Amino acid sequence: MPETATETLSETVNAWFREHARELPWREPGCSAWGILVSEFMLQQTPVARVLPQWQAWLERWPTPAALAAVPAGEAVRAWNRLGYPRRALWLHACAVAITEQHAGVVPADVDALLALPGIGPYTARAVAAFAYGVRVPVVDTNVRRVLARAVDGQAEPGPPSATRDLAAMAAVLPVDEAEARVFNAGAMELGAIVCTARAPRCVDCPLASVCAWRAAGYPAYNGPRRAVQKKYEGSDRHVRGLIMRELRAAHAPVTDAELDALWTDDVQLARALSGLLADGLAVRDPGGEGYVLP
DNA sequence: ATCCTGGGAT
DNA sequence: ATCCCGGGAT
Incomplete structure (x- = not known):
């Protein structure tokens, strides 16, 4: 029998997970560390259902970091397609280059080495270390x-995120055993x-019902500070950036100013979006002179 | 603290 | 039609 509440928590979650985990290709035993890293980049922003086909295609085309590093970054941006936040495609490409040049093409297992790579922050570094290599570290995303x-x-609801507090909270309930810690993460x-x-x-289906402090307290409502409401997407700079990127991905010749002008009526906003994309390196002026292309 | 994308849930 | 999402960079 479990001797502490912490053991009960992780044992219960792990028993539930072994029974109910979705079968995902990046959870297969044979999946490479690179495959897991790519899945984490994609899942940072996108639900599993939309990531699945993209992930499969990506790994068939670029089965190793070196394979991705060998093509221009624009190819990664084009293949990223509609996953959103295309800067991440750029970062994933830069990450592949860094792994190839600095780590002999092998995804590092060390959290600090991972943190030093482009596009990898506190969550992704620990997720890769834990899921690709079985390292016992707390992995904390918004779900956790x-x-x-x-x-x-x-x-x-959780309070405002604090890396040190959140990691400590997860560390406090993480099983000592390495394999169990990985499953619990x-x-x-x-x-x-x-x-x-x-x-x-779905509290009715929750394996933690008998242990849950929120349930025991009678499901009190959240009374902390509300998160600021996000601006509407429709008509936003994000929207215009998305339109330009879609055009650049579809084109196989430089996109001209006239073609860009046709995308949006507000010239000022269009120019702002374009200069932002240039600054991000998602678009570059065509070396030949006319128009813009992917990097 | 704010920005970044495009869908799916409500 | 509107709301909500979420890790990393700056």
């Missing part, structure tokens, strides 16, 4: 923060994604 806020702290995330969801948690 929510699960811990509810099950452990009895709060409806994945399981806590999966529970947050599938059952302990933000808006409509």
